[in-house]
Amino acid sequence: xxxEAGVRHLVRSTFTLSFGIPFALFVLLDGFVLVTDLRWVxxxxxxxxxANAGLFVxxxxxxxxxxxxxxxxxxxxxxxxxQADSGIARVRLFASVWLRNLVLGLAGHAVVxxxxxxxxxxxxxxxAILPLAFVYALLPIVIFVTLGTLASAYAPSPLVSVLxxxxxxxxxxxxxxxxxxxxxxxxxxEAGMVGLEFSTSSALVWAGVAFAITGILFxxxxxxxxxxxxxxxxxVTVLACLVAFAGPTLAGLHLPSRVETTGRPLALVCxxxxxxxxxxxxxxxxxxxxxxxxxxxxxxxxxAGVDFTGVSLEEQGDSYVPGKxxxxxxxxxxxxxxxAGRDYVQALTKPRDCAALWGDRIGNGxxxxxxxxxxxxxxxxxDALTDWGYARLSPAGRTEPNSHHDDAWAHLAYTALAHCxxxxxxxxxxxx
Amino acid sequence: xPHLRDRWxxxxxxxxxxxxxxxxxxxxxxxxxxxxxxxxxxxxxxxxVAVPAALSLRERLAWLGxxxxxxxxxxxxxxxxxxxxxxxxxxxxxxxxVVSAPGVSLSAAVACxxxxxxxxxxxxxxxVRFAWLVAATLGAIALLGLPPSGIPLAFSMPxxxxxxxxxxxxxxxxxxxxxxxxxxxxx
Numbered sequence: 001x002x003x004e005a006g007v008r009h010l011v012r013s014t015f016t017l018s019f020g021i022p023f024a025l026f027v028l029l030d031g032f033v034l035v036t037d038l039r040w041v042x043x044x045x046x047x048x049x050x051a052n053a054g055l056f057v058x059x060x061x062x063x064x065x066x067x068x069x070x071x072x073x074x075x076x077x078x079x080x081x082x083q084a085d086s087g088i089a090r091v092r093l094f095a096s097v098w099l100r101n102l103v104l105g106l107a108g109h110a111v112v113x114x115x116x117x118x119x120x121x122x123x124x125x126x127x128a129i130l131p132l133a134f135v136y137a138l139l140p141i142v143i144f145v146t147l148g149t150l151a152s153a154y155a156p157s158p159l160v161s162v163l164x165x166x167x168x169x170x171x172x173x174x175x176x177x178x179x180x181x182x183x184x185x186x187x188x189x190e191a192g193m194v195g196l197e198f199s200t201s202s203a204l205v206w207a208g209v210a211f212a213i214t215g216i217l218f219x220x221x222x223x224x225x226x227x228x229x230x231x232x233x234x235x236v237t238v239l240a241c242l243v244a245f246a247g248p249t250l251a252g253l254h255l256p257s258r259v260e261t262t263g264r265p266l267a268l269v270c271x272x273x274x275x276x277x278x279x280x281x282x283x284x285x286x287x288x289x290x291x292x293x294x295x296x297x298x299x300x301x302x303x304a305g306v307d308f309t310g311v312s313l314e315e316q317g318d319s320y321v322p323g324k325x326x327x328x329x330x331x332x333x334x335x336x337x338x339x340a341g342r343d344y345v346q347a348l349t350k351p352r353d354c355a356a357l358w359g360d361r362i363g364n365g366x367x368x369x370x371x372x373x374x375x376x377x378x379x380x381x382x383d384a385l386t387d388w389g390y391a392r393l394s395p396a397g398r399t400e401p402n403s404h405h406d407d408a409w410a411h412l413a414y415t416a417l418a419h420c421x422x423x424x425x426x427x428x429x430x431x432x
Numbered sequence: 433x434p435h436l437r438d439r440w441x442x443x444x445x446x447x448x449x450x451x452x453x454x455x456x457x458x459x460x461x462x463x464x465x466x467x468x469x470x471x472x473x474x475x476x477x478x479x480x481v482a483v484p485a486a487l488s489l490r491e492r493l494a495w496l497g498x499x500x501x502x503x504x505x506x507x508x509x510x511x512x513x514x515x516x517x518x519x520x521x522x523x524x525x526x527x528x529x530v531v532s533a534p535g536v537s538l539s540a541a542v543a544c545x546x547x548x549x550x551x552x553x554x555x556x557x558x559x560v561r562f563a564w565l566v567a568a569t570l571g572a573i574a575l576l577g578l579p580p581s582g583i584p585l586a587f588s589m590p591x592x593x594x595x596x597x598x599x600x601x602x603x604x605x606x607x608x609x610x611x612x613x614x615x616x617x618x619x
Contacts, residue, residue: 021562025569036576057572064568158564162483165568176463 009081010073010096018072019104022065026108030058034116042335043282045193047120048133051113052187056172059140059184062108064165066101066148071156073097074225087226094225098149098218105141113137125269127282132198136186136258139210143184144168146214147241150221154237171245181248181255183210192332194280194315195262202256209248209255216244268314274298275311275348277327279334283315286337290329290344297344300392304407306414313347326350345389349382354420377422377430384430385413405429440491441516448484449520452477452545456527456538471575474528474541475586479571481520481545486552486563489605510606517602521546525591536587543594544574544586550594553601557608 013019033054034040040050072078073093079085113134120126151164175184183206189196220240227233248255270278272291275298279287298308313327315334328347329339388405409429416422455477461470492513521542528538552567574586581588 022565025565029569029572032573032576036578036582038579057575061568061572065565068565158487162487162564162568165483173462 010100014100019069022069023104023108026058026062026065027111029061030054030109031112031115034112039332039336041120041123042126042285043192043194044117044120044126044128045130045133046189047116048113048130048137049187049189049193051116052133052137054112055109055137055140055187056176056185057169059144060165060168060172062105062141063144063148063168064161066104066145067152067161067164068158069104070097070101070149070152071161074153074156090225091222094149094153094221098146098221101145101149102142105145109137109141124285125281127280130193130198132200132203135203135207139183139186139206142214143210146217146221150217150224150237150240153221153224154233180245181253182245183255189259190332194282194331195266196259197262198258199256199260202258205256206258209253213244216240266315274308275313278312278314279327280315283331283334285335289337290334293344294347297348297389297393300389301348301410301414304410306411341393342386342390345393346386349385349389349417354378377427378417378420380430381413381422381426382417385410385417441488444484444488445516445520448481449523451480452520452524453527455480456524456531471584472536474538475575475584477524477541478545478548478574478586479568481524482548482552482567482571483564485517485549486556486567489556489563490560510609514602517549521598539591540589541586543591544589546594546598547589548574550597550601553605557604
């Protein structure tokens with residue numbers, strides 16, 4: 001077995017700069033992705049998923065860092081000092097170093113995720129956490145920790161550590177572009193997780209593939225640790241990498257989508273009246289402000305005689321729910337509330353339940369030519385009405401108003417949009 | 433016959449020059465995490481230039497210390513080393529000005545590479561061992577962009593800043609190296 005001196009050194013070195021600096025660099029890179037975009041603040045589920053997106057680059061670096069911090073333990077000199085030259089001792093040494101490296105990766109990412117969750121939880125109301133996001137985070141970490149440890153066991157040198165970073169990034173890049181079916185890119189939903197959930201069956205497939213890859217690399221690491229000839233170690237390393245990383249793709253595996261729509265109506269929180277503005281529980285930080293800006297945007301419409309009583313603008317998540325008005329503001333930006341003035345006017349001009357307007361866009365609409373014409377007319381009219389409203393609301397930023405568009409026209413246009421029907425005569429007024 | 437260390441240094445210098453030139457010239461676009469936009473492959477210039485440079489620092493130090501009996505020779509070799517770096521960065525910079533990519537500054541990628549290399553040099557003042565780790569981390573960070581523009585750091589680094597950090601790092605590292613030579617061989 002690994003001698004007492006070896007174990008002592010392994011444990012002691014974990015609390016030295018040799019281990020601490022790589023750990024800090026991994027945390028720095030892993031955490032940096034968080035500040036590249038702050039839209040995730042507000043949604044706990046998206047927070048973890050966004051932090052996981054950082055693993056696209058940080059897990060690649062982790063593979064090299066792991067190889068780097070492992071190098072001293074696989075040098076022949078250490079084996080003598082640690083009395084780890086017998087077969088079983090080499091196996092235990094590999095397993096011990098791998099375990100320590102895994103702790104490095106998991107602890108580093110846990111720090112980043114913990115900070116991100118704390119930011120979201122401490123800055124306002126939020127939604128429920130999605131536990132499977134944590135499972136996904138494990139996958140690239142475990143795979144790349146094993147790859148880095150294997151590489152170090154084969155050739156404990158800085159150059160190999162650098163090459164491992166490059167290899168790991170190439171694998172991640174190919175996984176992201178679906179060139180290789182590998183469970184390495186595990187986060188980064190662009191539009192938030194509202195209306196979405198992680199699929200349990202998909203998670204099982206992803207975890208199963210990751211477990212198989214890790215197993216192959218780990219066994220290869222043990223064989224390399226046992227190998228007395230470098231040619232055998234090289235052969236095992238190359239073969240294991242080929243089988244582990246190309247195997248799933250060559251076997252025809254297709255990793256299923258990690259997320260699926262919940263299919264359930266969103267739990268909404270509302271503010272304002274005439275119109276009411278309603279958003280999902282994870283998007284309520286700026287709700288009062290957004291409702292206020294929407295209310296300001298109603299002024300020109302009210303002057304034209306439009307009545308917003310009973311009108312409700314609701315966030316729709318990832319599915320179109322008939323019978324509800326739609327809040328036409330980017331769902332993923334709701335917690336930032338950083339919308340242009342025109343966006344609020346536009347949210348008003350498409351307020352009603354209108355399958356011809358929303359169905360195609362979200363995926364539930366009919367695809368015949370008639371609905372396409374109707375949809376185009378509705379969209380053109382909505383754009384024209386938005387131009388009219390914004391010109392009245394904000395003289396500084398207005399476009400040249402159409403001379404035919406007066407209050408009466410606006411009232412007609414709004415009513416037509418509310419009923420999802422544009423007459424030919426009204427359509428003729430859209431163009432100058 | 434050149435010493436192995438010399439070949440190693442020359443190889444890493446020539447290798448990173450070739451890789452950087454390829455990255456600058458090839459118009460491939462790659463996806464970047466945290467962004468829904470693709471970026472020119474030149475985004476990897478900082479990491480591709482700085483990491484091999486940092487990796488060769490230990491060898492450079494050893495090269496500087498090999499058989500050096502006088503400080504003058506140390507300065508000469510340090511200057512050679514500096515010129516090699518300058519040739520790599522300068523060639524890339526000239527090419528970056530010629531080659532253009534839509535919406536990004538390839539010159540900034542070279543400036544970013546200089547900055548990352550400079551920080552690697554500064555790290556080497558404290559510990560040569562960690563220099564490549566720092567270069568790899570910063571090179572990876574350069575792939576990412578900060579709000580509001582979202583432009584990756586690799587494409588938004590001012591030339592003056594990259595050049596300043598590089599010169600600062602090199603001078604600090606050079607002074608340390610010469611001091612080590614003098615300490616090792618006071619005569």
